[in-house]
Amino acid sequence: MDHKKYATLLAVVHETLAGRIDNARTLLADLVDDHLDDGAHGEDLQYYIFASALSKRLESDKAAEINLYLRQFEKTQISLFNLLAQHLPTVSLAGPLANEVLAGYMGGQEHATLLDVGIGSGRQEVALMHLLATQGRLPRKLDVVAIEPDAGSLLEAGAALAETADELGVELAFHPVHKVVEELDEEDWRMFASFGAPLFVLGAFAVHHVRSAPGEQARDALFRRLRALEPDAVVLCEPSSNHDSSSLVERFEAAWHHFGLTFRIIDGLDVDDRDKAAMKMFFAREIEDILANAEETRCERHEPVDAWVRRFRDAGFTPVAEWDAVSRPAAGPVRVAARNGYLGLDYGDETLVAILCATSGVPARAGRISSALLDQVA
Structure with missing residues (x-):
């Protein structure tokens, strides 16, 4: 420097x-x-x-x-993302690793509900379905409750998931929720609760966009709301840095x-x-x-990973403490480090991106992980 x-x-x-x-x-x-x-x-x-x-x-x-x-x-944002997904380990490992963790809980269920906080275009969810199918553990019926503020992305996700479900022989019901998380109301939360167990939650690089109004702690409230749903597992991907200050x-x-x-x-x-x-x-x-950007309009509000683990605990979740079933591949200078509450994508001794997992039960350990991740990063 x-x-x-x-x-x-x-x-x-x-x-x-x-x-x-x-x-x-x-x-x-x-x-x-x-x-x-x-x-x-x-x-x-x-x-x-x-x-x-x-x-x-x-x-x-x-x-x-x-x-x-x-x-x-400059290139188009999608071509830039494709470059990152192909070459940058903190991007290329995060989605597949989160899917491996989530598949360990979802796999083998007859009927599962996935509550997706910030589904985007559905790229990661399509990959999750293919992974479960490869494992021979894809649920026969799948409800996907998709929260997404961008209408175009929501339409794209619905179409992509429908096509994948048809290809894999899954009975899919797609439930779009065109809102930011802060706009969810009591009717939305009653709808989420109506699906019952088994329920799983995924938030891939999205929850850090949740913004608190003055005097409020919107993220803490979100985690309490999620805990009240008693999900089997919650999996998040989040960068680890202090950009919420x-x-x-x-x-x-x-x-x-x-x-x-x-x-x-x-x-x-x-x-x-x-x-x-x-x-x-x-x-x-x-x-x-x-x-x-002005304080009231900023979106990229990343937090250190310890803040997310603390938020899980404060809401009554049990962060995963044992990751013995999870493969830990290295990709160049980036390694996967297993810690209490998260897997860190580490450069040196520092976590740049974390895959967090917590359950509503005690004790919490990672679900069964297949060898697919090793195949993807070999």
Whole structure:
């Protein structure tokens, strides 16, 4: 890390918070004009991405110039995700590993209900059904209750799951809920409860979007609501970092550290420099949300993994403590570390992404895991 460049960005943050906006803009302009390499395919691209986020917060004249520079690395968001899913271990391992854990509980049920918090386009759920079918443990009947704020994604998920169910011979009932979690009302929760056992909950990179109103703790309330449903298992995928803080300085430092480690992994991948830069650009939108958007509109509110484990316990869940049935493949510099309450996708000694699992019973251990994950990452 270039400590001078980092110090300049941090000074921009402090000047912004002090209300010295002109000083902040001047510091940012000086950094971009005199200290960043225009051929930034390596470390300097991280400075550009963070400078871009801060320039938008400051409404700086440099915003357009930085954006013009970064556009050379842009691809469609889906193509960027495909690059990450193919090459970046913290992405490529998370979904399959979460599905393996969930399949350990869902597999072998005659009739199961999956409550999906933030289903997106249904990519992970389709993979889950195929995994269960490969294991010979796919439920004959499956209710999928899909919470999703994006109407287009919800339609896409319903169609994808219906096609997969038809292919695999599953009796599927798809129940779309076009809302953000914070908008769920008593009628919704009564509907969720009406399905009864066995019930399973999946939240893949979605629960950190839940935003609390002043004086409320929406995530704690959500976990209590879920516990009242008495699900057999809840599985979450969440990045581990402190981006929910109301302090811009804390968010900046946490984001720099978390994404800096992610970028370091990317730099070590066996792909060309332009693909490395493109993968980093996937995270530019998240960094911009964390640093540039107003407190009341921010969406990327990641928390450290210990906060999620604590929330499970406080709501009356039992986090999984034993993962002896779970394979722990390594993928380059990223390893799967089994801990109390979660599996960490670790770089060095630090968890960047966590797969959390908790049950309504005691004791809690991971369900039966097949060898499919080993096949996927071999």
